[in-house]
Amino acid sequence: MKVDRRFFLKSSGLAMLGLGFAPGFLSRAVAARTAANKKILLAVFQRGGADGLSMVPPVGDPEYYALRPTLAIARPGEGEGAALKLDDTFGLHPALSSLAPLYEAGALAIVHAVGSPKPTRSHFDAQDFMEGGIPGALAPDGWLNRALQNEAANDPRAFRAVALQSNLPRSLFGSAPAVAMGSVAEFKLRTGRLSDAGARSFEALYASAVDVALRNTGNETFEALRLLEKAKLDEMPVQHGADYPNSPLGRRLQDVARLIRADIGLEVAATDCGGWDTHVGQGAAQGQLAARLKELGDSLAAFAVDLGDSMADVCVVTMTEFGRTVRENGNRGTDHGTASLMFVMGGGVRGRRVIGQWRGLREPNLFEGRDLAMATDFRAVLSEILASHLGISRLAPVFPGFDASKASLHLFNA
Amino acid sequence: MTRLTFRFFTSAVLAATSGCASNRAPLPVPSPAGASIALPAVKWTEQQRVNHVLNRLAYGPSPDDLELIQRMGVAAWIDRQMHPDWIPDDAVMLKLRALPTLTLSTAELYARFPPIQVQARLAGLNPANSDDRETLLQAIPKEDLPRQIPIELIAAKLIRAVESKRQLQEVLVDFWFNHFNVSVDKGQVKWMVTSYERDAIRPHVFGTFRELLGATAHHPAMLFYLDNWQSSRELPDAKQGHARPGGRMGLNENYARELLELHTMGVNGGYTQTDVREVARCFTGWSIDMPRYIGDFVYRDRMHDKNSKIVLGTFIAPRGGQDDGERILDLLATHPSTARFIATKLIRKFVSDEPPASLVEKVARVFLDTGGQLPSMYVAIFSSPEFWSDGSYAAKTKTPLEYAVSAVRALGGTTSGEPPFAGAIERMGEPLYRSQPPTGFPESAEAWVNAGAVVSRINFGLALAANRVPGTKVDVPRYIKPTQSSDERVNALATAILGRAPEESTRNTLRQAVASASGEGAHGQQRPADPMILAGLLLGSPEFQKQ
Numbered sequence: 001m002k003v004d005r006r007f008f009l010k011s012s013g014l015a016m017l018g019l020g021f022a023p024g025f026l027s028r029a030v031a032a033r034t035a036a037n038k039k040i041l042l043a044v045f046q047r048g049g050a051d052g053l054s055m056v057p058p059v060g061d062p063e064y065y066a067l068r069p070t071l072a073i074a075r076p077g078e079g080e081g082a083a084l085k086l087d088d089t090f091g092l093h094p095a096l097s098s099l100a101p102l103y104e105a106g107a108l109a110i111v112h113a114v115g116s117p118k119p120t121r122s123h124f125d126a127q128d129f130m131e132g133g134i135p136g137a138l139a140p141d142g143w144l145n146r147a148l149q150n151e152a153a154n155d156p157r158a159f160r161a162v163a164l165q166s167n168l169p170r171s172l173f174g175s176a177p178a179v180a181m182g183s184v185a186e187f188k189l190r191t192g193r194l195s196d197a198g199a200r201s202f203e204a205l206y207a208s209a210v211d212v213a214l215r216n217t218g219n220e221t222f223e224a225l226r227l228l229e230k231a232k233l234d235e236m237p238v239q240h241g242a243d244y245p246n247s248p249l250g251r252r253l254q255d256v257a258r259l260i261r262a263d264i265g266l267e268v269a270a271t272d273c274g275g276w277d278t279h280v281g282q283g284a285a286q287g288q289l290a291a292r293l294k295e296l297g298d299s300l301a302a303f304a305v306d307l308g309d310s311m312a313d314v315c316v317v318t319m320t321e322f323g324r325t326v327r328e329n330g331n332r333g334t335d336h337g338t339a340s341l342m343f344v345m346g347g348g349v350r351g352r353r354v355i356g357q358w359r360g361l362r363e364p365n366l367f368e369g370r371d372l373a374m375a376t377d378f379r380a381v382l383s384e385i386l387a388s389h390l391g392i393s394r395l396a397p398v399f400p401g402f403d404a405s406k407a408s409l410h411l412f413n414a
Numbered sequence: 415m416t417r418l419t420f421r422f423f424t425s426a427v428l429a430a431t432s433g434c435a436s437n438r439a440p441l442p443v444p445s446p447a448g449a450s451i452a453l454p455a456v457k458w459t460e461q462q463r464v465n466h467v468l469n470r471l472a473y474g475p476s477p478d479d480l481e482l483i484q485r486m487g488v489a490a491w492i493d494r495q496m497h498p499d500w501i502p503d504d505a506v507m508l509k510l511r512a513l514p515t516l517t518l519s520t521a522e523l524y525a526r527f528p529p530i531q532v533q534a535r536l537a538g539l540n541p542a543n544s545d546d547r548e549t550l551l552q553a554i555p556k557e558d559l560p561r562q563i564p565i566e567l568i569a570a571k572l573i574r575a576v577e578s579k580r581q582l583q584e585v586l587v588d589f590w591f592n593h594f595n596v597s598v599d600k601g602q603v604k605w606m607v608t609s610y611e612r613d614a615i616r617p618h619v620f621g622t623f624r625e626l627l628g629a630t631a632h633h634p635a636m637l638f639y640l641d642n643w644q645s646s647r648e649l650p651d652a653k654q655g656h657a658r659p660g661g662r663m664g665l666n667e668n669y670a671r672e673l674l675e676l677h678t679m680g681v682n683g684g685y686t687q688t689d690v691r692e693v694a695r696c697f698t699g700w701s702i703d704m705p706r707y708i709g710d711f712v713y714r715d716r717m718h719d720k721n722s723k724i725v726l727g728t729f730i731a732p733r734g735g736q737d738d739g740e741r742i743l744d745l746l747a748t749h750p751s752t753a754r755f756i757a758t759k760l761i762r763k764f765v766s767d768e769p770p771a772s773l774v775e776k777v778a779r780v781f782l783d784t785g786g787q788l789p790s791m792y793v794a795i796f797s798s799p800e801f802w803s804d805g806s807y808a809a810k811t812k813t814p815l816e817y818a819v820s821a822v823r824a825l826g827g828t829t830s831g832e833p834p835f836a837g838a839i840e841r842m843g844e845p846l847y848r849s850q851p852p853t854g855f856p857e858s859a860e861a862w863v864n865a866g867a868v869v870s871r872i873n874f875g876l877a878l879a880a881n882r883v884p885g886t887k888v889d890v891p892r893y894i895k896p897t898q899s900s901d902e903r904v905n906a907l908a909t910a911i912l913g914r915a916p917e918e919s920t921r922n923t924l925r926q927a928v929a930s931a932s933g934e935g936a937h938g939q940q941r942p943a944d945p946m947i948l949a950g951l952l953l954g955s956p957e958f959q960k961q
Contacts, residue, residue, distance in 0.1 A: 047851070121671065121690075122681050124853055166843035167856075168864040181866030186841060190873045192880065194927065194947055201927035201951055202872055208919045209956035211811070213863045218956065221865040274850050279641045279668040330664015331644040336671065368687065 038154065039313050039390050042256055042269045042303075043144060043171065044249075045131070046296070046320040048277035049123060052340035053326065053372060054289055055096065056110050056354065060089040063361035067327045071284050071334070081285025086110070090354045094285050095293040098301035099343070106351040107304070107311070108343060109411055111381050113356050115339035115374030119322065119367070123277070123336070126321035130378060131170035133399050144268050145174030146398045147386050158223035159264045164252035164271040171270055177220045184233045184255045189225060199225065231262035242306035245298045249273045253303040260310060267390070276320060280331040300345065312347030315389045317381065323372050326361055338371035342381050348389060348412045355409050380407035388412040451496070451793055453489050456802045463488050465913040466807055469961035470764050471495060471796070472581030474812075474820025475913060477892075479581065492796055495582035496620070496789055506578045509830075513566040515608055520634065520709035523605045527560040529706065560605070564598045567608055568846050569831030575819040576829045576886075586619040586792075587611065588815070589763055594630040594677060595854035596639040598847045602705050603635050607847060610635035623756060623786035624747040627677065631743055634702045634709045640852065642669035643702040645694060646717035663717070670694035672852045673746070680758075683751030689726055695719040696730060696738035753781035759857075760791060765801050766809060767858040773800040808960045811859035814842035816961065817871055821878055821953045824911045825888035832885025838877070841870040863959075875953030880946045890949045900928060900943040907945060911952040924951055 057073040058064045065072050073093055076085035083091025084100050090112070092100060102108040118136030120126050129135050133143030144161065153160055161178035163169055172178040181187040191198030199222065206218025236258045244250035252271045259266045275292045282289045296318070304311050323340030345351070357375040359365040367373040383404035386392040389412060395404045456463065464483050468475040471492065483491040494500055510516055515523060534541035534550050541547060551559070574584045591611055598604045614629035614636075630636045637643040645666035670693035675681045699718030703710045713736040723730040723738070728745055730738055746752055757777035761769035777794050784790045795801055812820060818839045822829060829835055836846050843862060849855050856862070877883050879890055893910045894903045904924050908916035916924070928943035952958060 120681075121687065122675050123851060124675075125681050163864075166841070166866060166870075167861055173860060178864075179866070180864035181869070182841060182843075187866055187869055189869060191876060193944075194876075194930075194950075197927050197930040198876070198947075198951070201923050202954055204923040205920065205951070205955045206868075208917075208923075211956055211960060213811075213859060214868075214956040214959060217863050217865060217868055221868045224865055225869070277668075279666055280644055329666055330646055330648070331641065331666050333641070333666070335667050 038265075038267060039315070040260055040266055040269070041144075041385060041390055042253075042271075042314065042316045044296075044300075044316065044318045045127070045169065045171070045270070045272040046276050046318060047123075047127065047272050047274045048320075049126070049322045049324055049336055050276035050292075050320040050340055051278060051282065051289060051324040051334055052112065052114075052320075053323065054282070054284075055093050055293060056086065056090050056112060056341055057083050057093065058089055058358070058361065059083050059085075059091040061361050063326075067361060069328065070332050071282055071328045073284055086354055089358060093290070093293050095290040096297035098297045099345075102301065102304060102345060103352055107347070107349055108345045109349050109351040110341060110343055110354045111356050111376055111409065111411075112341045112354050112358065113339045113372055113375035114319075114342050114378050114381060115322065115372075115376075117374065117377055119338045119371075119374065121322065121336035121338075123321055128170055130319065130321055133171075133379065133382070134401075135377075135379075141174030142169070142171035143382060143398055144171040144270060145176045145178060147390065147392050148176040148267065149174060150394050150397060151392060154265060156223070156227055156265045158220055158227055159259060160267045162256075162259060162266060162269050164255050164269065169270050169272060172268075177216075179220055179224045183251060184228065184258060187225070187228060227264045228262075231264055233258040233262055236261060238306055240305050240308050242302040243298075244302040244306070245295050247295045247299070249295050249299045250302065253299045254306070257303055257306045260307060260314065278324070278333050279329065279335060280333040282328070282333045300343070304345065315344065315346035315349065315385055317345075317385055318343040319378060325370050326366055326372055327370065338367045339374040340372070342378070344381065344385065344411055346389070350410060350413050355411070376409070377402070377407065380404065380409060381411070383407065384409055384411045451489050451493050451797055453492075453797055454799050454802050458802075458807070460484075461913060462807060466802075467492065468581075469808075469820070470801075470810075471585060473575050473585065473816060474823050474961070476576075476823035477826045478579075479823075492582075495580070496792065498580040498583040498620070501579045503579045506574060509573055509577070510570055512830075513570050515563050515566045516570055516612065518608065520606050520609050521707070523563055523608065524707050524709065527558065527563060527605070529560060529602075529605075532706070563604055563608060564847055565833060567598075567611070568833070568836045571846060572819070572829050572831035572835055575815070576822050576827065582792075583616075583619060587616050589760075590619050590626060591615050592849070592854035593759065594626070594636065595849050595852050596635045597850050599850060600639055602638050602709065606633070606635035606638060606709055609633070620789050622747075623752075623781070623788060624743065626788075627743050627747050628740075630677070631673070631697075631700070631739065632711045634705065634711055636669070637700060637702055637711070638705060640669035640672055641666045642697055642700055643705060645669070645700075646698050646714075647695070647719035665691070665694050665698065665719075667691060667694040670697060673742075676852055678746040678755065679749055679751040680755035683749070683755060685726060692723040692725045692730075693742055695721075695723050696725065696734075696742045699736065700739055747786055748782070750778070750782065753778040753786075756786075757781060757791065760795060761800075762857050764792075764795050765798075765806055767860075770800045773798055808957075810961050811862055811959055812961050813855065813857070813862055814839045814844035814867070814871075815846070817842065817959060818874060818878075820961070821875060821958070822886055822888060824953070824958075825879065825890055825949060826892055827878075827886060827888035829887070830885040834884045835886050838870070838874045838883065842867050842874070843870075871959065872954035875958070876950035879949035879953060888949075890945045893949075894945050898942065900925060903943045903945055903948060904928075907948045908952055911949065912955075912957050920955070920957075924948060927951055 054073060059075045074082040076083050076091050081094055084094060084097060086092055099108055116129060116135040128138055131142050132139030148161060157177060161172055161176060163172055163180040165180060166182040168178060168180040189199050203222040206215060209215040209218060244254045256269045278289050300316060307314060319342050320340045322336060322338055324334035324337040329335050363369055379399045379402045383395050383399055386398060387395060467488055468479055472479060531541040534546060537550060539546040539550055578584050596603050596607060596610060598607050610633050614633040618626040618629055646663045648665050649663050667690050671690045674685045674690060674693060679685055699714045701712050701714045703712035715735060718735060720733050722732045725742055730741060754774060757774050758769050761773055761777060777791050780790050780794045839846060844855055878888055881887060893906050904921055905915060928947055
C-alpha cells in the first residue's frame with residue numbers, strides 16, 4: 001500500500017506540529033530521498049520569441065551577413081564583438097561567452113532550427129501550444145505536468161514541481177501538484193502575533209474551501225511552507241564562488257539551486273525571462289538583445305558552477321515560442337518568425353555539438369520565404385530529455401500524437 | 415434636481431481645474447427617475463444580488479456603496495453607474511490634486527522629468543558610464559526622477575479604485591487599458607502613459623468601440639509600445655534583404671499583428687500573414703513627433719507606403735495617405751470577428767471565465783446592431799440571465815488588484831496609493847502598468863491561483879487588517895463593539911467582510927485561532943477576540959478570494 005505522507009500527517013494529527021517539530025523518523029524519510037539520486041529538470045522559457053540566429057549565428061553562411069546587414073554577429077576572429085567559434089558553420093554570441101566553457105567541456109548541446117510543425121506567429125498561441133505540448137491546439141494542461149502525472153512520486157511531494165515566477169506557467173498546469181513562487185524569500189507566512197496558530201487556521205480554512213482550485217492550491221501551499229521552513233534556504237550560501245547576475249533570472253536560478261540542494265523532492269523546475277521581442281534596435285554584439293543574452297548566459301553558467309557535482313543529476317533546457325525573421329526589418333530589428341533554438345545543458349548531456357539539419361538561409365529554404373524553417377520538432381528534444389534524463393517511459397500522454405521513437409537526437413550519453 | 419445641478423457644477427469645476435474636463439464628453443442630461451435597466455427575476459436574496467453587483471461592477475462592497483445600493487435598489491444603482499457624470503466624486507478629485515503629474519501633457523512631463531540620459535548630458539556626465547549614472551541618480555531628488563510618473567499614476571489608480579463613487583467607470587478603465595495594454599517598462603512609454611489613460615482610454619469607456627480603437631491607434635504610447643512609429647514603406651532594395659547599412663527605413667509589423675490579434679479580431683478571427691503585412695503598410699507613417707521631447711502624434715507622408723493594398727479582401731486604393739489607417743480601423747471595428755472577440759472578453763470579465771456561447775452571440779449581435787456602442791453591450795451583459803445565474807455567483811477568482819482593493823473597501827478603508835500597496839499587488843503577480851506582453855494581465859483564475867500568490871494574498875490581508883500597509887488605512891473596529899464576546903465578533907466581522915454569516919467550520923477555525931493568539935487573561939478569562947486578527951484571517955480566507 002502506498003502511504004501518502006500528507007494523509008499520514010493529517011490522520012495522525014502530526015500536521016499540527018509542522019515539520020519543524022516532526023519526530024526523527026519523518027526527517028529520516030525526507031533524507032532517504034538523497035540516496036535515490038533522483039534526476040531534476042529545469043526548463044527556462046524565453047518569452048517574446050528569441051532570435052536563434054543571433055544566439056548561435058550561422059557564421060559560415062554568407063546569406064546570414066547579406067540578410068542581416070546591421071544585426072549580424074561578426075565571424076570568429078574578426079575583431080571585438082565577434083562570435084565565438086563552435087564549428088565551421090556556427091558561432092556563439094559573444095554575450096553568451098560564459099557558456100563557452102560548458103560547451104567546450106561537453107556539458108552543453110545546442111539544437112538549432114527547433115520549432116513547431118504547426119507554427120504560428122502569435123506570441124500567445126505559440127507559447128500556449130509549446131507549453132501545452134500540442135502544436136496547433138490548446139491543451140488543458142502542460143507538458144511538464146503531464147510528465148509527472150503518470151510517474152510514482154517519492155515523498156515529500158510538495159516541491160516535486162516548482163515554478164520560480166509569480167504565476168504558474170502553462171507547462172505546469174494540470175493535476176500533478178505544482179508550486180509557483182516569485183522567490184524563496186517571499187514564500188513565507190507573516191502571521192505576526194498569530195505565529196503558528198495563523199498558519200494552522202489558514203490551512204484549515206483552505207482545507208474546507210468550496211472552490212476546488214483554491215482547496216488544492218491551499219493543500220500544496222501549506223505543505224510547501226512547512227518543508228521550506230525546515231530547509232532554511234535563506235541561510236544557504238552560494239557554492240564554489242558562483243557569480244549570479246543581480247537580475248531576476250539570476251536570482252531565480254539561485255533559488256532553484258537552493259531548492260535542489262535542500263533535497264526536498266524537486267523533480268521539475270520552470271522559470272521564464274522576457275525581453276526577447278526585439279522589433280526595434282535589436283543590436284548586434286552589444287545592445288538590447290546582447291544584454292538579455294548576457295543575463296541568460298551568466299545566470300545559466302553561475303547555476304552550473306553553484307551546483308558543481310550535483311549538476312550531474314540536473315538537465316537544463318531553454319526554449320522560446322518562435323524565432324525571428326531572417327531578414328532584419330526597417331528598424332534594425334526583427335519581426336516574428338518560425339524556428340529558433342534550444343540549449344540542453346547538464347551532466348549527462350552529449351554536448352559540444354550543434355544538432356539538427358541545417359538547410360542554410362537561401363530564400364527557397366526559408367519558411368514562407370522569410371523565416372528559418374523548422375528542422376527539429378520541439379517535442380523531439382523534450383521527449384528525449386524526459387525519457388533519457390528523467391526516465392519517463394510513457395511519453396504518449398505527454399505529447400499526444402507524437403512518435404518520439406523516430407526522432408532520437410542522441411542528446412545524452414548512453 | 416436643484417441639488418443635482420449644484421453637484422454637477424462643483425464636480426465640473428473641480429474637473430476643469432484639475433485639467434481633466436477638456437477630454438470628457440458633454441455632460442448628459444440625467445434620465446427621468448426610475449431605472450432604465452431591466453433585470454431578470456432571480457431567486458437570490460437581496461444580499462446576494464447586492465454582493466454580486468458590487469463584486470463585478472465595482473471593486474467589491476464598501477460600507478458606503480452597500481448603504482447606497484440598499485437604499486436605491488440594484489437596478490437604479492447600476493443605472494447610475496452607467497452615467498458616471500451623474501455621480502459627484504469631489505472627495506476623490508480633491509485627493510488626486512495632490513498628484514500633479516496627472517494633468518500634465520507628455521511634453522510637460524518631459525520638461526519636468528527629463529530622461530536620465532538628457533539630465534546626464536546637461537550635467538556634463540556620460541549616461542553610458544554606470545558610475546556617472548549612479549552619481550546622477552544620487553544627486554537628483556527622488557521626486558524629480560522620471561519614475562515619479564508611474565508612481566503617481568499608480569497612486570491615482572489605487573485611490574480611484576478604492577474610493578471613487580464611479581466604480582464601474584474605474585473597473586472599465588482598468589479593463590480597456592488592459593485590453594489595449596502598454597507597459598511603462600518599454601522606453602519612452604513612461605512619459606506617455608499618463609496621457610494614454612487620461613486621453614485615449616478614460617473618455618471613451620462609455621463611448622463606441624471605434625472611438626477607443628481610434629484613440630489608442632493614434633496615441634504615441636501605443637505607437638511607441640508596438641513600434642509603429644518607426645514603421646515605414648519598404649525601400650525598393652529591402653525586399654532582396656539588402657537594406658541599406660545604417661538605414662532605418664522599412665516595415666515593422668508589430669502593431670499590425672497585435673491590432674488584429676489582440677485589439678480586434680482575435681487570433682482565430684480569420685486574417686492571414688499577408689493581411690498582417692498589408693495592415694502594417696496601411697499604418698506606415700503613423701508616427702511620433704520628437705518622441706523624446708514632445709511625444710505627439712504625427713503623420714509622416716514620406717514614410718507612408720503609397721501603393722495599393724488589399725486587407726481582408728478589401729481594396730485600399732493607392733495614395734490614401736493617413737486615411738489608409740482610418741479605413742482599416744473602420745473595417746476592423748465593424749467586423750463580426752471583432753464583435754465576437756470583444757463580447758467574449760467583456761463576458762469573461764463580468765460573468766464567467768468560461769463565457770457562455772449563448773451570451774457571446776447575443777452581445778456580439780448588440781455590438782454589430784449598435785455600431786459598437788459599448789454601453790449597450792454592458793447593459794446586455796448586466797441584464798442577462800447568464801449574469802444572474804447560480805453558476806455565476808461567486809464563481810470568479812479576484813485578480814490581485816481586485817483582491818487587494820476589495821480588501822481595503824471591505825474594511826471601510828482609504829488609501830493615498832503609496833508604493834507599498836502596489837508592491838503587495840505586484841507580489842501577488844500583477845505589477846500595475848508593467849504588463850510586458852501586449853496581452854495585458856490575464857482574466858481567468860488559473861493564472862492567479864498558485865501557492866506563491868496564496869501566500870502573498872494571506873500576508874497582505876494580515877498586514878492590511880493590522881494597518882501595516884503604509885499609506886493605506888482601514889477601520890476594523892467600526893464593525894465591532896467593545897462589549898461583544900468573541901463569538902459575536904466573529905459573526906459581525908465575517909458578515910461585514912464576506913457579506914454573510916460564516917459557515918460553522920469557518921467559525922470554529924476562527925475561534926480557535928483567536929483563542930490561541932489572545933491567550934488567557936489574568937484570571938483565567940479569555941480576552942475577547944482581537945478584531946485585527948479576525949479581519950486578517952477573513953481577508954486571507956478562500957471565500958474572500960472569490961467574487
